[in-house]
Amino acid sequence: MNRLMLALLTAAPLIAQDARSIVDEAQKRSRADSQRYEGTLEVIDSKRKISTKRWVYERLGAAGESKAVLRFTAPAEVKGVALLIFNHPDRASDQWMWTPAVQRERRIAFQDRRTRFFGTDFTFEDLEERDVDRSGYKLVGEENYAGALCWKIESTPKAEARSQYSRLYLWIRKDNYVLTQAECYGKDRLVRRIRYSDIEKVQNIWTPRMLEVHDVERDSTTVMKLEKLQYNLPLPAENFTLQSLRREQ
Amino acid sequence: MMLLRLITWPYVRKHLLRCVLTTAGIVLGVAVFVGMHTANQSVLYAFSRTVDRIAGTTQLQVSAGETGFPEDVLDRVQAHPDVRVAVPVIEAAVQTGIQGQGNLLVLGVDMTGDRALRDYDLDNADEAIVDDPLVFIAQPDSIIVSRQFTERTGLKLNDKLTMQTMQGPRRFTIRGVMKGDGLASAFGGNLAIMDIYAAQMVFGRDRSFDRIDLAVREGVKVEDAQRSLQAALGPGLQVDPPSSRGKQFEAVSRIYSLNANVTSLFALFIGLFLIYNTFSIAVTQRRSEIGILRALGASRGQVQRLFLIESGIAGLFGSILGILLGVFLARGLAVYVGSFFGEVYGVVERAQEVSAKPSLLVFALLIGIATSLIAGWIPARSAGQVDPVKALQKGRVQVISEGENRVRRWTALAMLAAAIGCVFLGHSSFFFYTGYMLSVVAVLLLTPALCTWLTNLLRNPLKWLRPVEGALAADSLLQSPRRTSGTVAALALSVALVIGLGGIAKASYETIREWADNALNPDFFITSSESITQRSFRFPPSLGDELRKVEGVDEVQAVRTARIIYKDTPVMLVAADIESISRRVKMHVIEGDAATMYPRVARGEGVVLSDNFALMRKVHAGDVLELLSPTGPVRMPVLGVVTDYSDQQGTILMDRRVFIRNWRDDTINAFRVYLKPGMDREAMRQKLQNEFGGRTRLFVMTNTELKQFIERVTDQWFGLTYVQIIVAVLVSILGIVNTLTVSITDRKRELGVLQAVGGLRNQIRHTIWMEAISIGVLGLAIGFALGAVHLYYILDVAKRDLAGFRLAYRYPVEIAAVLVPVMLGSALFSGIWPAESAVRGSLVEALEYE
């Protein structure tokens, strides 16, 4: 699930060598061949109603060429629902969903990427892992954020990316190249703000353990916590197939 | 205009009731026309709005008639470069356990990516309506219902709702409420949404979709996308804009429109005679006035125009009243028509607002005025011809010339001859309808002559009945052929209309009954819905094998029915075990040889068509049909044509194996079950119900119940016919009342003389009553004859242009028998008031009356 921040870390050398290399470096530093964590997700809507979900996430492969399985464990209504994601470097990812109650896997077609991801404040686009070169970058300055000095970088998705956003601002810490905040603009209005906190070094990778997504328009917040985080652990490739999706219920 | 105010208005004011009665025919004619068409249009409009609401921003839909298609089509559609978004849909009409709520249309949609296409909620951001989308998808009992539905039923979020599914009644959880006036208001809110994969399971659809809704990529023209997608998918799948769904409706509504047109035409015809009648009398009555006008220098043309304007105004008022009445009628009719349209979605369509198109109203207005003007033409002309000298002479009556009569008679006979000629050229529509018109007009032109002849025949029985009054009544009729024949013609038209409608109803009932007795002979019909026309739920083929194993069951025939599109019209495809069916059912074969065609059909070498399919589409044995299936076109030779009334649009009978192969669908709508001889039907029904009813949605219908069901459907179909019959009878009663009222005023002096020379009140009364009854008898006699002709033609219309049903000519003797007391009774009834007014008035005035 934390690939999502990587989706935002892409760079284009032609426009601004500096900005692009910062983003590139950030991506390199967070790179791991596999990953596993247990996530907790809380959606706090505008009426302060909270709903909680838990899942286990496993990923095999690195940026652009990875496969991941996300399996819900709580609450009871959604237990067993699983998501299989194949990320491709050059095109949108393939996703399948398994719903045990109807014994069916379904292909999720990312046709409208503005659609929110199952009641959270993420959209499907936010979940995609995409090529660095699909955006242009510009260093706009340096700012203090959450007690650390950051580069503030403006990222502009190219037309071929068909992004819902017109531009994004990224705050990347100068000391450890960790992304700490992203502001997403659609048609010059702030749509979404993502904050990364509880940044810890796990297996030599600086990793934020908490993500906070705030949907400005709907005044709704999703808080995600990553627990039992492990990098570069051995995961069998056969766990990342449709068959295994059906098998493990 | 001045003339109008000075001359016409006082007369109208004096004879207000008569004027109102006169326009009654126009009123009813226009009312029926406006009512039926408005109801039709309103329902169609409501339907198209529903289609729009359900379609949302869908620009194109991919479907395969009603059969559905395998899931992989979705990938092909999504992969097409012109497609921006494509989402699968399943539709099912289901019953809820809640009393009085009717059916819900359940849309199974892909809850993960569908939102771009539909506005579930116009007020807020879309997902807000579903509490938790992940829970919604994870739990197959999740549904979204409309705000209107929750308000009606008092249900709220997370409440349970029972619906009929393949697994029997199941409880669903309301996990979302949609509001707004988009999708949420379709079918008055009787619409629910669930996850498509859950819907597949719940409605026994296996891995197929009913439809794919899509939006094209920006910058691509919808028509271009339609063409290229159609080419990519092949002919088995149809790519259409959502609005084309209305086509199915129009096929049904066309029959209504035609029916409405025939009835309005007749009503207007009747109105024409009423107006003609009253104006003729008015001209006679007002001839001294006309004489004065002429003497004062009014030209012939001015007088003629005055009367024409009067009839035009009468038509205008009649039309306006008719339009008002029609719009009022439309409300009631819309409910009725809407229930019929329920056939398409399985959910009753209610016209939310009944409003008429201005163009329709203008048209109705023009028709009403035109009718009135035509009716007023001859009286206006004779008004122009009034001789001022004679008119001013008191006590003189101008008699219409005998010459006109002769011309009319010869014209009528020539028309009749031409009409008979047309019968032989009947294969051409032009000659057919010309013949129809000619024969009706000929009979109407002959009415005066027939009246005279019949009245002469009646004179003696009447005299025998009451020597004085009888003779007087008969003579009074003979004395005024114009007046008499006008009413009689109006009456005869109504009777003919009733005979025609009744005849077609009788023929339909009897033909359908005979067919049902013959074709529907299994002991049980096992269906997945209460209504056999509902095809939302389907059985897996394995159920057939299980049924066959039940002790006491002799034979089980699996039947799959589905509507497919053949040359742009929806027709019924019936896929069944032909070998077994042909052994059990001896259908009436019209073309082909029963001995050879069924085995060939069973081998998949061709199809058998229903009679109406063959007639309407002019297909015959030996022709080849090209049917579009999801796997591509299927070319099937027509091996035979049989009598079959299963569907109004016609049926194609094929072997089920052909269907399974080409449509890749082995689900079943109904099983026809034959029991072993001597089995107790009721016990067996219980047994089947107990054995299977618990785990699957299943209805065991006995042979009798099915026939009752068919009877009910036929009743529903003819419900409107009875309304029309009532209208026809009503108009004719009004006609009699009108004529008698007018006739009595016209003869005030004559009746006064009768009393002066010693006629008792009862004698006067009896005279008028007998006159009324005589008019009734004349109208009935001519109407019965005209009805016979009308029925002949209308049956042919039904055959050639409507449903293609070959209906036997059966004269509706029962209805004719009922008409005798009804018409004579209403004639007598309508004679009462004029008779009373004749005997109660002042004699002195009556004698001076002029």
Added chain:
Amino acid sequence: MIHLTNVTKEFDGKRKVRALDRVDLHIAKGEMVSLVGPSGSGKSTLLNLIGTLDKPTSGEIVLDGQKLSGLADDDLTRVRRDKIGFIFQFFNLLPSLSCLENVALPLHLRGWKRAKARDRASELLDLVGLGKRMDHLPDELSGGERQRVAIARALSVYPPILLADEPTGNLDTHTGAEVLSLVRDIHSRLGATVLMVTHDRSVAASCSRTITLRDGCVVGDGTA
């Protein structure tokens, strides 16, 4: 034969009109009386009252010993058809019936047998000199002939009273005279009491008694 005592007739309308004002009149059996007076003097009203076509507002009329007051409409009709024959200015023949049928009409209304009624009707038509035109329709006859048919009809039951409302008013002088002489002839032959409304002085002069009305009152009653 005809006795009127204090008979008043008022017509309701926008303005109440008193057509007859306390008229007393006695006509003996067998008299031939003419009734004259200007328009609106109440001649026709008086005739209508005597003919039972209308009822007086007050006063009593006795015809041939029969009091009219308190009689129902149908009873009045019975009195009319037994005792009174009417001759109208405009003949009032039914245009659809032949002369014979017109004359036989009152007889039919009284329930006479067809053959008997025919015989009587043809006898009467002979009497008025139209024996050869029995099967003609009224429209095919001249005005004088029509009036003669009307007279035959009035006589059909040999009523004791014959009432005529301007019988010659719609005829030319010559025909009028013919019709008048017919009436006189019948009067002398059948002995009926005749009351005749007329404008024509010569007609009035031919009667044995002339009653003059003005403004609803009898202002003259003289024997010629």
